[in-house]
Amino acid sequence: MLRFQILIFAALFSLTAVGATRPETHQPEPYQPKTQQDDSRDAMERGTELFSRGQFELAITQYRLALSWPGEHLARAHYNIGVCHYQLGRTREAVAEYRAALKTTDGKYQKASFALGVALRELGEFAEAKRAFADVVRLSQEHDAEALFQLALLISNEGNYELAEKYLRKAMNNSPRNFSGGHNNLGVLLAMRGRYDDAVREFKVALQQSNGQLTEASDNLKLCQTLVHSSSANLLASLKTTNQAQ
Structure with a gap:
């Protein structure tokens, strides 16, 4: 299973609001000034610049400095610190910061919930990861394709193939792009329920959309x-899902 990478871009080039639609990969939230003090804004921007250079520890220092001032940037600062910890392989520390970001926003922070789900799944805490992805699905009113995809994957691992198929089809319907991973996983769900001809069709679509690159589908x-x-x-047990949607 491939580990998700959480990326950051410079503040001047990527501004994303809390709860907005998540891009394909995670990005720490750059500062969005309203009435916050210039010092906190500068600390957030310095942190983002340091992250873009791969200087994660120094970036954490700047984001923690931003926590010294009150304001609506606090959730983003906690989230960004979590992203830095994740990049450094400190997954449990990342989880703590994502949860701090969610606490600051009363749980209404889609990016933090999604990142939390990824980190918890990596730690093997699947029930908690499922709850985190379910929170994203709820906050997005079932329009977040990536969260629906990840939720379906966790549900399928529990053996509830019918419910997993329901969420997976919703994910595919909400994705504006090719969804080769979704078609592969749908094929697995169909095969597990004895619908082999339908499964074959899904695997073929997955291969077509991935230009033959999705080895699981092949x-x-x-x-x-x-x-x-x-x-x-024995053959059924050899079927492979993927945690990558595209």
Whole structure:
């Protein structure tokens, strides 16, 4: 399973509001000035610049400095610190900061909830990760394709293939781009329920959309074509999902 990468861009080039639609990869939230003091704004911008250079520890220092002043930037500062910890491999510290960001916003911070889900899943805390992704789905009114995709993946790992298919189809319907990972995982869900012909079609779509690059879909297609003629529990167990939507 590939680990999600959480990225940051310079403040001058990427401004994203709390609760706005999340880009394909995570980005710490640059400062968005309203009435906050210039010192906190400058600290946030210095932190973002340092992150862009890969100087994560120094970036944390600046984001923590920004926490010295009150204002609506506090949630973004905690989130950005969490992103830095995650990049440094300190996943539990990242979880603590994402939760601090959510506490500051009464849980209404989609990016922090999603990042929390990613980190918790990496730590093997799947029930908590599922709740975090479900929060994103709720806050987005079931329009966040990536959160729906991740929620479906966790539900499928619990063996609830019918419910997982429901969320996965919603994810695919809400995605403006090719969704090769979604088609692959849908194929797995269909195959697990004995719908091998339908599964074969999904694996073929996944390969087409990924220009043949999604190895899970390629392997699954071969297995499923065998299953069409000879059902085997061992072959079913070999089917592979992916945690990458595209």
